[in-house]
Amino acid sequence: MFQRTQLREGMTVRSIDGEKLGKVFALGDDSFHIEKGLFFPKDYLVRYADISDIRDGEIILMHGRESLRSLSDTDKYGSTTTGYDTTSGLGTSAGLGTSAGLGTSAGIGTDTGLRADASTEVAIPVHKEELDVTKRDVSAGEVRVHKDVVEEVKTVSVPVRRERVRVERRDVNPDRPAMNASFQDETVVVPLRAEEVDVHKRAVVDEEVVIRKDSIEEERRVAESVRHEEVEISTPDDVDSKRSLNLGPDDDPLLRRR
Template structure:
């Protein structure tokens, strides 16, 4: 079953995780593994062993890992192949011409290149906190107050004195009043602060090295140089 899986895989095939999410494309096929090249989502090449391939189809292959977990599977190097597997692979590639493609009349060779595909995900870039502190300051207000002052008025008179009160001590008391300031404090709401968020869109340029295949033409024998035409 595994041999049939490896025989059905094509270079450039789409690789899907066990959750159905696309992981990448096959950039290299080994005797017992396939390679998904590094790019935006992976910092290094991923060597998926043959044992992790669970299914193949016309549109690609499925592996026993998700896109989020594949980096932690330890597939950062090519797995060792059994001697018989490696020999069979070498014989197959030599027979099919994967390492040395010689095109006869009507034969074609496909040239591939990597193209960048970008997506976005939300990440926290910062945080705003609102808090309030109690501070003390000196405040002054003007308060009108009243007070009484004593006025003494003397009026000259000329009348007979009462003999009972004549030449006796007498005392008169007059209360003098004034207002005193009393201070009370009343808490009042003087301001409200509301916090909200607005989304803005901007364009960011990202760069990543990509690979492409170039055609090398080798001439053997006494032949005219091959013409190179591009058809749309």
């Protein structure tokens, strides 16, 4: 059997044939209430034992639409207020009976609220929204460094050497004998040498451009609207004011709605 902890307020309730019956608006120890609407003319009380399955966050009952409608009209459990009899743990006023350990005034009434005596504690959740702030990295721009090739003429002075000829005549002793004189035409070749300049280019590192990224921290304000619930309490004496919660002696404030 399904337990109270497996259900929560607001869950959709469907019949075994898939028909939407309404939503859960109150949870008791042994049963829960389906809000009144087009299908039920008034709030309908269902036992946890009547749940067939809980699927995809929805409650599936064991009965079909028409069966539930007839049960709602004729009171399946022997009471004219769609409640359980005392043998099943709920009183004739659709409340918890004496066999459940609570008096007939501590059960579920014929209206939409739970009745509670001094021994019953009812917690009313009041909700609000909080802001959860997270951070994510995004692109904040970019820095581009572009290199252009510039051509220029560089002049370098290089010392070079070459040989040249100087011709001079000088007198000799006329008595000096001539050796190997052939008295034939003859040409004497004297080679001359000179240095030429060859230019070669090579790539070298002229300088470096260093780009560093530093992280700076700044404070940014983020504003977003949040909602919260406020509780308005009225008593039976406040007949002229709009009632949000009924705190009469026979009502449980958890299940009273405006």
